[in-house]
Amino acid sequence: MKSNRHMGNVSRIVVKIGTSSLMHSNGKLNLQAIDQLSYTLTGLVNEGKQVILVSSGAIGAGMGQLGLTTRPEEIPKQQALAAIGQSELMTVYQQRFATYGQKISQVLLTHDVLDYPQSREYVHNTIEQLLNWGIIPVVNENDTVAVDELDHRTTFGDNDQLSAIVAVRSHADLLIMLSDIDGFYTGNPHKDRHAQLIKELHQVTDDSLKRAGGAGTVFGTGGMATKLKAAANILNHNQMMVLANGANPSIIFNIMNGEEIGTLFIAENNNEESDDDRIIK
Numbered sequence: 001m002k003s004n005r006h007m008g009n010v011s012r013i014v015v016k017i018g019t020s021s022l023m024h025s026n027g028k029l030n031l032q033a034i035d036q037l038s039y040t041l042t043g044l045v046n047e048g049k050q051v052i053l054v055s056s057g058a059i060g061a062g063m064g065q066l067g068l069t070t071r072p073e074e075i076p077k078q079q080a081l082a083a084i085g086q087s088e089l090m091t092v093y094q095q096r097f098a099t100y101g102q103k104i105s106q107v108l109l110t111h112d113v114l115d116y117p118q119s120r121e122y123v124h125n126t127i128e129q130l131l132n133w134g135i136i137p138v139v140n141e142n143d144t145v146a147v148d149e150l151d152h153r154t155t156f157g158d159n160d161q162l163s164a165i166v167a168v169r170s171h172a173d174l175l176i177m178l179s180d181i182d183g184f185y186t187g188n189p190h191k192d193r194h195a196q197l198i199k200e201l202h203q204v205t206d207d208s209l210k211r212a213g214g215a216g217t218v219f220g221t222g223g224m225a226t227k228l229k230a231a232a233n234i235l236n237h238n239q240m241m242v243l244a245n246g247a248n249p250s251i252i253f254n255i256m257n258g259e260e261i262g263t264l265f266i267a268e269n270n271n272e273e274s275d276d277d278r279i280i281k
C-alpha cells in the first residue's frame with residue numbers, strides 16, 4: 001500500500017484493542033492475535049518507542065471461561081466476569097510478551113480517577129515511570145469498581161473513550177485503535193453494502209456521528225459511536241488517531257511505516273498546538 005502518511009516523529013503510541021479482535025466468535029481467546037500484538041508492540045519498544053496498550057477483553061474472556069455465549073445484562077454479573085477474565089487476559093499477555101523479552105504491567109483505571117487532579121497525577125507518575133523503564137502499561141477499565149455515588153463519574157464499559165483520555169493525558173503522538181473493521185465507513189458495512197471507507201477525517205461532525213452505528217458482535221460494546229467520540233477528543237487536542245482492523249495486529253508496523261491504512265483522524269492544522277494543549281502541558 002502507498003506510503004504517504006508521516007509517522008516518522010511518532011515516539012509515544014497508545015494502542016487500543018477491542019474484544020472482537022481478541023476473541024474468536026466461539027468465545028475462545030484469539031491466541032494468534034494476542035501473540036502477534038505482543039510481538040509487534042515489543043518490536044516498537046525495541047525501536048525505542050514508548051507504548052501503552054489499552055486492552056478490552058476481560059468480560060469476553062470471563063464469558064469464555066464460564067462457557068457463556070451471550071453477555072449477561074446484570075452489571076454485577078458483568079463485573080464478576082471482568083474479574084475472572086482480566087486475570088486470564090493478563091496471564092496470557094504476560095506469557096506472550098515474556099516470549100519476546102518484554103516486561104508489562106497492569107493499570108486498571110476508572111474515569112473518575114482521571115477526573116480528580118490528585119489521583120490523575122498519581123496515575124500519570126506511574127505511567128511515566130513505567131514508560132521510562134521500557135515497560136508497557138496494559139490499561140483496562142477497572143470494571144469491578146463501578147461506583148454510583150453522586151460525586152463520582154465512574155462509567156462502566158467503554159475503553160474507546162478511555163484510550164483517548166489516556167492518549168490525551170499522556171501526550172501520546174498517536175492513538176491506534178484496532179477493531180474488527182477496516183476503519184470508519186459512510187455507514188455500517190454490516191448493514192449497508194454501499195458503505196465506503198473514509199480514509200481521512202479532520203472533524204467529527206453531527207453527520208459523521210449519524211453514520212456511526214452500534215457494536216458488530218456479541219463481544220463488542222460501543223460500536224462506532226464511542227470510537228468517533230474518542231476521535232473527537234483526540235482531534236480537540238490536536239493529536240492523531242488511526243482506526244484500523246486488528247485481525248492481524250502486525251498491521252501496526254504498516255501504520256507506523258506511513259501506509260494508508262484504515263481511517264486517519266487528523267486535524268487540518270495538526271502542526272499547530274491547540275490552546276488546550278498549551279494549558280495541559
Ligand SMILES: Nc1ncnc2c1ncn2[C@@H]1O[C@H](COP(=O)(O)OP(=O)(O)O)[C@@H](O)[C@H]1O
Pocket residue numbers: 017018019020021178179180181183184185186187188189190211212213214215216217219220221222223224225
Ligand atoms: N460507520 C461505521 N463504520 C464502520 N463500522 C461501523 C459503523 N457503524 C457501526 N459499525 C459497527 O461497529 C463495529 C465495531 O465496533 P465494536 O463491535 O464495538 O468493536 P470493538 O470490540 O473493536 O470495540 C463494526 O464491526 C460495525 O459493525
Ligand SMILES: N[C@@H](CCC(=O)OP(=O)(O)O)C(=O)O
Pocket residue numbers: 017018019020055056057058059060082140141143157158159160219220221222223
Ligand atoms: N472493560 C471491558 C471492555 C469494554 C469495552 O469498551 O469493550 P470493547 O468495545 O470491546 O473495546 C472489558 O475488558 O471487557
